[in-house]
Amino acid sequence: MKGLGALVGLIILGVVGLVGYVNHKVGKTYDVPLPNIQRATSPEALARGEMIYHSICAECHAPAGETQAMGAPLLDYPPELGTFHSANITSDPVAGVGNMKDEEIARMIIYSINREGKARLMPAFYGMSDEDVAAVIGYMRSDRPEFAPSPKKAPPSEPAFGGKAVMALVAGIRSEPRASVKAPPKGPSVEYGKYLAVGVYDCVMCHTVGFGSSDTKLKDPGLFAGGFEFDLKAYGGQGFMYSPNITPHETQGIGKWNLEQFKLSLTQGVTPDGYILRKPMPRYRYLDDVEIAAMFAYLKGVPAVATPKVAHEAVPRPKADKAADPEKLFSSLGCSYCHGPNGQFRDRLKQAMGKQPEDVAKWIRNPESFKPGTQMPTFATLLDETQALDLAKWVQAKNGTP
Ligand code: HEC
Ligand code: HEC
Ligand code: HEC
Numbered sequence: 130m131k132g133l134g135a136l137v138g139l140i141i142l143g144v145v146g147l148v149g150y151v152n153h154k155v156g157k158t159y160d161v162p163l164p165n166i167q168r169a170t171s172p173e174a175l176a177r178g179e180m181i182y183h184s185i186c187a188e189c190h191a192p193a194g195e196t197q198a199m200g201a202p203l204l205d206y207p208p209e210l211g212t213f214h215s216a217n218i219t220s221d222p223v224a225g226v227g228n229m230k231d232e233e234i235a236r237m238i239i240y241s242i243n244r245e246g247k248a249r250l251m252p253a254f255y256g257m258s259d260e261d262v263a264a265v266i267g268y269m270r271s272d273r274p275e276f277a278p279s280p281k282k283a284p285p286s287e288p289a290f291g292g293k294a295v296m297a298l299v300a301g302i303r304s305e306p307r308a309s310v311k312a313p314p315k316g317p318s319v320e321y322g323k324y325l326a327v328g329v330y331d332c333v334m335c336h337t338v339g340f341g342s343s344d345t346k347l348k349d350p351g352l353f354a355g356g357f358e359f360d361l362k363a364y365g366g367q368g369f370m371y372s373p374n375i376t377p378h379e380t381q382g383i384g385k386w387n388l389e390q391f392k393l394s395l396t397q398g399v400t401p402d403g404y405i406l407r408k409p410m411p412r413y414r415y416l417d418d419v420e421i422a423a424m425f426a427y428l429k430g431v432p433a434v435a436t437p438k439v440a441h442e443a444v445p446r447p448k449a450d451k452a453a454d455p456e457k458l459f460s461s462l463g464c465s466y467c468h469g470p471n472g473q474f475r476d477r478l479k480q481a482m483g484k485q486p487e488d489v490a491k492w493i494r495n496p497e498s499f500k501p502g503t504q505m506p507t508f509a510t511l512l513d514e515t516q517a518l519d520l521a522k523w524v525q526a527k528n529g530t531p
Pocket of ligand 3: 193194195408459462463464465466467468474477478479480481484489492493500502503504505506508520524
């Protein structure tokens with residue numbers, strides 16, 4: 130009995146110790162030195178900053194259907210971890226980052242340590258080069274409409290104990306000051322591809338299971354083998370989906386893909402088999418051909434491994450069928466995912482009412498040309514003009530509420 134009592138006592142001590150440790154790690158102030166990184170202002174740097182901002186930061190910082198970076202709820206984080214909201218990073222001096230020093234923004238991007246020295250649950254871009262960090266800050270400071278001041282205060286994130294434990298024990302808090310980082314020379318090389326896929330676009334985060342940092346995931350035998358779970362509830366749907374295997378595995382991965390197919394899936398969100406890639410897979414419309422070739426070369430060289438076993442049956446992926454009528458296309462192309470009865474953007478279809486169907490058809494094929502930065506995918510490669518026109522007329526006949 131005495132032994133058991135001691136054991137229980139030890140366990141209680143252990144749990145109390147762990148809780149204390151986690152709360153301490155997350156609550157404490159980190160005095161990580163401010164990196165010596167200031168905004169870049171050359172046109173090339175701004176173009177680079179725009180590409181990085183729209184491929185990564187906008188996914189979290191612009192609310193659904195908005196382009197302004199006023200902060201948004203983060204729906205991908207499981208509710209057990211708490212509620213998370215990204216910050217208002219517009220240039221508003223009070224609600225936004227107008228008063229933040231460039232160096233403080235750089236520290237936030239690299240370490241996820243905010244201006245008060247507190248660790249936040251934003252991915253730390255610890256491997257991003259000084260030059261790329263400077264480019265993003267330059268873009269944020271360039272008077273673009275995305276950063277026009279918004280006085281709306283973003284609600285703070287409220288991590289539950291689970292979320293704090295993930296930060297403290299699993300993802301890890303990056304507080305080791307890093308030396309300045311230089312990217313490998315830009316070119317279609319494995320080295321540059323690794324820099325992009327790990328240090329910049331963090332493909333590792335979603336395409337490898339678990340909540341670890343990119344560094345731990347790089348050592349995971351399931352690196353890029355997919356299986357990370359996403360609850361479709363976050364997007365108004367039902368059931369689960371899993372990130373796919375993007376190792377060179379012949380049947381489960383992208384072993385048989387060619388560069389052109391890889392490019393189409395990243396920039397247009399369509400796979401060689403005609404599947405439409407849903408959120409949260411970002412649409413990398415801004416990537417250039419060298420970046421795509423480099424990441425392709427890198428991914429083709431990682432070990433080919435099988436996809437891990439997943440907990441639930443995945444809901445079927447939406448697939449395009451050229452011969453289908455508008456109603457079928459609306460669901461097979463994934464329009465219903467955003468605009469259907471439970472979709473996040475149901476109300477936006479109303480904007481098409483009263484317009485010329487030809488104009489709506491043009492929007493459907495190339496929304497980006499009307500509204501840069503829109504979250505609606507580009508369908509130009511999936512729909513010809515006639516199909517787009519049929520869809521436009523069908524949406525209008527349904528009064529915008531199919
Ligand atoms: C996965 C979602 C996510 C991504 C991607 C992301 N952020 Fe954040 N960001 C957050 C969260 C969460 C916070 C912290 C909010 C809080 O304090 O509760 C934050 C905070 C910030 C802050 C601090 C603002 C302040 O007032 O202290 C800055 C600056 C920032 N992000 C910039 C960026 C930039 C630049 C990028 C792209 C390189 C980026 N973020 C990518 C989620 C994200
Ligand atoms: C925020 C999470 C996230 C990030 C970051 C991400 N992906 Fe994905 N990716 C997904 C999900 C989820 C899917 C599956 C979508 C679906 O089934 O509709 C996917 C699908 C894919 C596919 C299609 C594979 C197939 O077999 O159909 C490829 C290729 C891909 N991603 C490559 C990348 C690359 C390269 C990067 C980095 C540049 C990246 N992804 C970053 C979540 C992500
Ligand atoms: C990932 C989400 C998403 C998907 C998928 C999507 N849309 Fe949209 N759609 C939007 C958003 C967001 C808007 C509003 C534009 C904005 O504010 O950025 C929009 C706007 C529209 C509009 C109004 C255009 C106007 O004239 O203002 C039409 C019509 C439309 N979508 C049709 C479609 C069709 C048809 C499909 C499938 C082929 C589709 N959408 C797929 C997100 C999506």
